[in-house]
Each structure stands twice: as C-alpha cells, then as structure tokens.
Amino acid sequence: xxxxxxxxxxxxxxxxxxxxxxxxxxxxxxxxxxxxxxxxxxxxxxxxxxxxxxxxxxxxxxxxxxxxxxxxxxxxxxxxxxxxxxxxxxxxxxxxxxxx
Numbered sequence: 001x002x003x004x005x006x007x008x009x010x011x012x013x014x015x016x017x018x019x020x021x022x023x024x025x026x027x028x029x030x031x032x033x034x035x036x037x038x039x040x041x042x043x044x045x046x047x048x049x050x051x052x053x054x055x056x057x058x059x060x061x062x063x064x065x066x067x068x069x070x071x072x073x074x075x076x077x078x079x080x081x082x083x084x085x086x087x088x089x090x091x092x093x094x095x096x097x098x099x100x
Contacts, residue, residue, distance in 0.1 A: 001091040005043035005054040013039050033100040044095050050088035051095070058082050 003014045003025045007071040013035065027036065047053035058081040063069055069077050 001054060001056055001086055001088070002043075002052045002094060004056050005047050005051045005091075006039050008040040008054065009042040009046055010035070037099040040095060040099055049095060050092040052086075052088050054079070055079065056082040056085050 003063055006025070007014045011032060015026040015028055043051065043054070057058065058078045058088060062081055063074070063077050066072075066081060074078070
C-alpha cells in the first residue's frame, strides 16, 4: 500500500526495481527524511488516512496463480488481488508514525 501510494505522489522515491513487502520499502540513497515526510503527507491527502484510494500493484505472476484467472478480464483480476492484499488498518497505523 505504502509503496504504491508513494510511487504515485513522488515517482522515483520507491526503488521500483527492488522487491518490497510488509516489512520494508527500499528508497534511493538520495531520499531525505523531509522528502519522505512530504510524500507521506501528500499520499495521505490524496488517498486517505488508510490509503484506501491507492490500489496495490499486482504482479503478472500473482495474476497467473489466481484461481480461475483465465475467466476474468485482466483488470478485474488485478483489482481483485489488489483488494485482497490491501491492509488499510496497517497503512493507517503506519501513517501515524513519525518519519525521520
């Protein structure tokens, strides 16, 4: 959730070539605490306090493993997996923490 939201409000802030999960998001070495705090504030303003407005990215591999994926239009399959993987409560708790 956080990686998706930050990428949308500040392209390049999240290292798109790295894997990320529920434990960390890799930022470039040039990212400053002020830049991250600003991006977090903009993400909260744009997507809500729980980032509910940001739809998580879904990999092609995850889509292939979705049961009955071949029966769903790709957009619906992606939306379904994104909704399943979203953790709005976790995003809300994370965004309440200070950056820095």
